[in-house]
Amino acid sequence: MVHGHGRQAHSHDRETETLEEFDHFVANGSLAGHRVQSVDLTDRTFALLSTDTAGAVFLGCRMQPDAAAKVRTDGALVFPPVPDLPFDPYRGLLYSPDELFEGLAAGGYEATPDALAYDWFQRTKADGDIFASMLRSIHDDAISDALDELLVGARVVGVMGGHAMARGTDAYAGAARLGQALARGGFTVATGGGPGAMEAANLGAYAAPHPDAMLDEALELLAKAPSFVPSISDWAAAAFEVRGRWPGGGDSVGIPTWFYGHEPPNAFAGHIAKYFANATREDGLLARCNAGVIFLPGAAGTVQEIFDNATPNYYESRGEPTPMVLVNRTHWTERLPTWPLLQSLAAGRPMESRIALVDSVDEAPDALRRLTGLG
Template identity: 55%
Template sequence: MRKVRGRSIRVRPMAGAPRMEHGDVPIDPYRGALYTPAELYDVQPYAGSLDARAYAWSLEPPTPQATLAQALHDHAVDEALTEWITGRHLVGVMGGHALDRSSAAYADAARLGWMLGQRHVVATGGGPGAMEAANLGCFLAGSSRDRLASAVATLAGVPSFKPSVDQWAAKALTVVDGVSGRESLGIPTWFYGDEPPNVFATAIAKYFRNATREAILLQVCDAGIVFLPGAGGTVQEIFQDACENYYAAPGSVAPMVLVGRTYWTETLPAWPLLHSLARGRAMEGQVHLVDTVDEAAGLVQERRVPRSTGES
């Protein structure tokens, strides 16, 4: 059983438990591995893909069979994710899904993923925007910064997944094609099915239940989390992670780094509350507010992950 920051994310089913029939469902409730981009984008156009079919199915009026199938599927993804993270140290990058590929902030997020990917596996929410950029950076962490900049420039030709997911994904696949990139993790959800998964996360743990997905995403990031500017979802992740660290044992506290002083003190002033919450707790020295992704990467990279989280 793998414990992350003192919490187990795995519950083994009873040996010999029967496999139940679930009728006409688009997903395998008993799958034994995480998704790959090729599985989710199995056919073109995107509207006919496994990812789109699963989302459409999740919007149908619930039946007992469908509800059970989704619960079993998410449990199977838990199992597969637990196996996948064993022996790996993950650093999270959280940020807004609407970040335009042609923006300077997207290039910064990609560079952050590139820097973090030199020593860690990057984990994101698996979607577009800042999440895609961080997965891209980690994917190309074995290449030069010039190669990364070239990839970002290519992607800028289709800056958003709106209005066409097909064009957005096709442009990303031109960057992936023929490249043996470094591994990274995406943990998206069909709850936000209008946000397609990015193709730069080499392993994808996609859930139906967003509450499960959010908790798992934060728990697996044993090497810390960098929070780029975002909206409601990113703010939720900041304080959900803060709660984990608030009650964690001193040796299990993971760094929290907020990037953007003006953004996090004026635009969405999460920092003053986070800083006050941390005062006098074991987490106090592990919460940081910086202006650049270079500073953020330096703070995460200088911390050695305790052996208690699985280091060998």
């Protein structure tokens, strides 16, 4: 289960990310020392004028000029919103599919905030502008902070696999069943947030609260647009059709990147932590998978993720490596013989008892439970 916003405001928590939290702290008499992230305060002028804001920091908060002048007089720091940006660098919460794909129906994918942010990134990533790189860094740090807050207390299982896995295939359906089984087992599913195996696992988590027949029908509907090539708009529209027909799906997490902006995020992850820096995204995704990682068949990217995850496991000295389950014996022993090397690395180390190779995706949840001592 994902633990997320709206979280209740607590007296020891000085991050304020919603109007509700802002009002809570004002009612308790002080905003001193608080960090207020990207909250529209244009209708809270009286509260700002009448509340102690000494030492507070306002990050991208809209406010009336007299309110801004007063909080600066209190000694607060005010970082105003940055004009003409297609994203908010100070955001306090993760993205939702509706937010990233806003405008899809009217203008196609090219008009969405997700596409506009990618276009901005393409224009600025190589020009050496320190301001643009600073904004990207601030944004990514804010995303990491929001992701950590979301996942407090969650048992997170990562599902890794190739982006080329097409809707309408047995492999895609299997990955969706895996996501469904993990979510129903009380795990929070986390993926790289893109298409293919990643989308399938997020779809399965979305389908978890619904009857089994819903997933079968959704898979059939999605097969009409098997890939985001040639049309991201058609591919995304099919996903939103599923969401519209079966609202109230289960939560999961997607962690994509604009570095691979030609690959869109999928619409089935209820919480999307999208980064500009791919290295931050890769490390952060695996580091947060505290209950294990399941690796479906993939190519270079998935192989990299296997060894990115194996490296801290290899050096783990407390006997608590992250469980790793590789799915499809033929793929990982013959086509890309990663398993023998992983076994060699694990031999004689604590991680040896935390790795498994299974033949089919249906075996993966039970294998994960055995490795974690839950089954």
